[in-house]
Amino acid sequence: MTTTKHKVHVLTGNEAVATAAKLCRVQVVAAYPITPQSSVVETLSKIIEQGELKAEFVTVESEHSALAVCIAASTVGARVFTATSANGLAYMCEQVHWAAGARLPIVMGLANRAMAAPWSVLNDQQDSMTMRDAGWIQIFCRNNQEIFDTFVQAFKIAETVHVPVMVCYDGYILSHTVMPVEIPAQESVDAFLPPYKPHTILDPAHPRNLNPVTLADPRRNGDGELCHGYMELRYLHQEALLNAPAVITAVDQEYGKAFGRSWGGMAWGYQAEDAEILLMAAGSLCMEASVAVDRLRQEGIKAGVLGLRVYRPFPKKELIEATKNAKVVAVFDKSMSYGNEGPICADLKAALYGSGSAPIVHGYITGLGGRDVKYRHLMDAAKTSLTAANNGISTKASEWINCQI
Amino acid sequence: MNTTALQDGLCEFRWHGRGGQGAISSAKILAAAAYLAGFKGVTSAPSFGAERRGAPVTASTRLSSEPIRIYSQVESPDVVVVLDDTLVRTAKATAGLKPGGWLIVNTPRDPDKLGVGEEFCIATADATGAAMDVGLLVSGVAMVNTAMLGAVAKATGFVSLDELKEAVAEAFSPKAAQKNFEVAKLTFQRTKIRLAAGRAAD
Numbered sequence: 001m002t003t004t005k006h007k008v009h010v011l012t013g014n015e016a017v018a019t020a021a022k023l024c025r026v027q028v029v030a031a032y033p034i035t036p037q038s039s040v041v042e043t044l045s046k047i048i049e050q051g052e053l054k055a056e057f058v059t060v061e062s063e064h065s066a067l068a069v070c071i072a073a074s075t076v077g078a079r080v081f082t083a084t085s086a087n088g089l090a091y092m093c094e095q096v097h098w099a100a101g102a103r104l105p106i107v108m109g110l111a112n113r114a115m116a117a118p119w120s121v122l123n124d125q126q127d128s129m130t131m132r133d134a135g136w137i138q139i140f141c142r143n144n145q146e147i148f149d150t151f152v153q154a155f156k157i158a159e160t161v162h163v164p165v166m167v168c169y170d171g172y173i174l175s176h177t178v179m180p181v182e183i184p185a186q187e188s189v190d191a192f193l194p195p196y197k198p199h200t201i202l203d204p205a206h207p208r209n210l211n212p213v214t215l216a217d218p219r220r221n222g223d224g225e226l227c228h229g230y231m232e233l234r235y236l237h238q239e240a241l242l243n244a245p246a247v248i249t250a251v252d253q254e255y256g257k258a259f260g261r262s263w264g265g266m267a268w269g270y271q272a273e274d275a276e277i278l279l280m281a282a283g284s285l286c287m288e289a290s291v292a293v294d295r296l297r298q299e300g301i302k303a304g305v306l307g308l309r310v311y312r313p314f315p316k317k318e319l320i321e322a323t324k325n326a327k328v329v330a331v332f333d334k335s336m337s338y339g340n341e342g343p344i345c346a347d348l349k350a351a352l353y354g355s356g357s358a359p360i361v362h363g364y365i366t367g368l369g370g371r372d373v374k375y376r377h378l379m380d381a382a383k384t385s386l387t388a389a390n391n392g393i394s395t396k397a398s399e400w401i402n403c404q405i
Numbered sequence: 406m407n408t409t410a411l412q413d414g415l416c417e418f419r420w421h422g423r424g425g426q427g428a429i430s431s432a433k434i435l436a437a438a439a440y441l442a443g444f445k446g447v448t449s450a451p452s453f454g455a456e457r458r459g460a461p462v463t464a465s466t467r468l469s470s471e472p473i474r475i476y477s478q479v480e481s482p483d484v485v486v487v488l489d490d491t492l493v494r495t496a497k498a499t500a501g502l503k504p505g506g507w508l509i510v511n512t513p514r515d516p517d518k519l520g521v522g523e524e525f526c527i528a529t530a531d532a533t534g535a536a537m538d539v540g541l542l543v544s545g546v547a548m549v550n551t552a553m554l555g556a557v558a559k560a561t562g563f564v565s566l567d568e569l570k571e572a573v574a575e576a577f578s579p580k581a582a583q584k585n586f587e588v589a590k591l592t593f594q595r596t597k598i599r600l601a602a603g604r605a606a607d
Contacts, residue, residue: 009575010437010447173476177450178433180440180472287474374477 006188006259011181013174016144017083017109017167018043019181020151022053023189024107027078030058030069034088035121036171037111041083063088067095067106074104075210077201079155083109085171086127087116093131100135102211103237105158105196107151108136110168111175112283112334114369122370123171125283126335128311129343135237137161137244138312140282141169144179146263152189153251159196160251161244163237168311170284170334172370184259192258241313248310266315268307269322271297275304277386278323278359279378281332282308282344285367289332292378303382308344316351323348324357328389330382332401334367341398360389363398377401415446416563417479418466421496422488425458427550430576431486432464435554438564438572439468446473461496468563486557487511488532488549493519505601509556511549516599523602528560530596532588539588551585555592566590 011019017040021029029048031041041057048057058069063084070080084092089110099106112127114120128138137157141147147169154165169175202210218229228236249265256262270290272278277296279289286307296303306322306329308315323329333342340346345363352358362385367373381401388396418435422428432449440447446469456462465479481501487493490512499508504524512519513534516527532552541548551573558564564572569589574582 008440010433010440172450177448177476178436179448180445284476287476291474372478374480375475 006182006184008180008182010178011144012039012176012178013141013144013147013169014039014111014176015043016148016181017151017169018047019183020148021081021109022047023184023186024081024152024155024193025053025079025190025195026055026081028056028058028070028073028080029082030060030066030073030080031082031084032060032063032066032088034063034085036113036123036175037083037085037088037109039175040109040111044081063091064095067092067099067108070106071095071099071102071104074099074106074198075102075202077196077198077203079159079196080106081108082106083111085111086113089127089131090115093134096131096134096136099164101233101237103162103240104164105155105162106164107154107158108164108166109151110166111171112168113171120369121171123173124334124368124370125168125170126368128166128168129335129337131166132312132343135163135241136312137163137165137241137248137310139165139167139248139310140308141167141174142263142284142286142307144174144177144181145261147174148181148183149255149259149261149263152193153248153255155196156193156251157244157248160247161240162199163240163244168283173284182259182261188258192255244313245310245315245318264307264309265318266310267318267322268309270305270307272304272306272322274302274325276302276327277382277389278304278306278326278329279332279382280306280308280329280344280348281334282311283334285332285334285373288373288375289378292375292382295375296379296382301382301386311344314347314351319348319351320355320357323352323359324355326359328360328362328385330362330364330385332364332366332373332378332381333398336365336368345398360385360394362388362396364401365398365403366401371402373401414470415473415475416468416484416561417482418468418484418486419479419482419498419501420464420466420486420488421492421498422462422464422550423458423492424456424460424462426462426488427548428462428486428488429464431488431550431554432466434551434569434572434576435466435557435564436468437575438554438568439466441568441571442564444468444470444563446471448473448476452478461492463496482506484509484557484561486553488553490514490519493521499525505604507560509553509560511553511556516597526560526601526604527599528556528596530556530559530592532556532592535588535591535595539584539591541584541588548585548588552588552592555589555594556596558589559593559596560598566593
């Protein structure tokens with residue numbers, strides 16, 4: 001495909017999101033402002049107001065209503081978009097579950113921010129993690145180009161798997177930082193992402209009852225057809241998510257063919273092939289980790305990055321494969337499952353259980369509430385883990401990096 | 406692309422201004438101009454958090470010959486740009502500035518009169534005066550942020566006036582862009598320079 005009409009702009013992450021939503025020709029946008037997401041929907045409302053995008057922008061009084069509007073619009077067959085952060089996502093919580101259970105292909109931008117209290121507008125990934133069990137696909141982006149590309153991919157994934165997608169990107173670190181982003185021409189995006197064709201919509205001409213009260217066991221409807229019970233519907237939802245990695249990977253590859261960039265599907269590596277120690281994270285931290293890896297290699301330490309792109313569904317198969325030759329994996333979580341450990345760390349350990357080739361896994365908590373994370377912090381942690389592993393220490397408590405207590 | 410001043414292929418900027426002066430906008434325009442100049446890696450970011458009009462704010466820019474992978478905050482900049490000269494002292498503008506690095510200040514004073522050590526290169530420009538000369542006023546206040554881009558171009562040589570012109574044109578309406586570029590050009594011409602001790606002119 002020709003790239004002559006693709007132009008590089010120097011954009012914030014939020015501008016990349018709004019531009020992607022425009023080029024994906026979203027038909028309904030409903031959102032409520034919250035830092036650091038606000039400029040996404042401010043930009044989109046301007047784009048719609050100026051007539052550059054034919055879409056309905058529904059102003060609402062809360063995030064709960066924002067997602068409720070998206071659910072309604074998606075139910076009648078529109079391509080819909082919303083964005084939020086932290087407490088806004090928490091306020092949506094009930095509708096987050098509904099959107100997933102109703103199997104609606106909504107795409108949400110989540111500019112990752114710490115959860116209050118205490119109040120913080122700054123970055124960590126606690127908001128995403130709080131919603132990890134709701135049944136959405138969650139994809140984490142490492143830079144603004146990946147944000148743009150992932151949004152275009154996300155609509156295709158959502159509309160294929162019939163599961164909503166949350167595209168997660170670090171607040172401020174990406175949302176408010178400009179960097180070069182190649183923006184494809186509208187016709188290229190149109191060719192990649194045709195208009196949404198819903199398989200089941202609410203239509204007055206063909207009345208139907210969607211998501212009624214569902215009893216424990218399957219039962220016949222008014223027409224005598226045997227319908228699924230709650231458990232069957234949930235099983236199918238889980239099955240869709242377990243089958244999603246094939247779709248996510250294929251869409252990423254197809255995107256690569258069309259636009260010259262793909263992002264590793266479910267998970268990706270940097271200098272990971274022969275790495276003794278893998279630094280694992282999700283989102284922008286992976287970029288800082290790649291610098292740490294370069295410096296560690298200069299010191300003769302075989303280090304690599306294991307980037308987690310998709311957190312739900314959790315890529316067990318890919319992670320077992322990616323870690324099988326490593327001695328130790330240092331997992332950097334920007335969130336905490338309070339009373340346990342970092343969620344990515346815990347999930348990795350569970351994925352490796354019984355795989356036969358499990359490396360040692362050490363957990364680190366870092367960057368909570370906007371605490372700056374330098375590559376030297378990651379290097380120090382990697383060295384600590386490698387030394388511990390070489391001394392036969394297989395398990396240790398999560399360490400909190402640069403926590404000045 | 407002038408990369409002679411890049412250490413490890415990377416140049417880090419810190420911007421000091423007051424909320425409302427447009428430090429963040431300038432940082433973004435510089436990133437866009439530098440991309441046009443051939444830098445493959447450019448980032449600009451505000452200091453993260455809440456801002457208030459008039460209160461000291463900072464922003465950062467990174468320029469590199471390679472795509473940028475460091476997103477943590479700038480600790481030891483190569484270049485510090487100060488939009489309000491009262492901030493040179495009160496905001497400790499030279500904190501962390503590398504020896505031989507640039508301190509670029511909006512002030513009518515000569516570089517020698519800033520009371521800053523000889524280990525830094527200093528550029529001064531009366532951006533406020535230039536903004537008033539071209540009538541770049543918003544609510545009666547001189548807008549100095551784009552003027553300072555002229556001083557940055559002159560001092561560091563990372564971007565040319567042509568690249569600034571194109572980046573400014575992207576950031577403003579045509580009428581505003583014309584004035585904003587005019588002021589940058591004027592400041593470029595008026596910038597005064599004093600190199601660090603022991604550093605010869607390029």
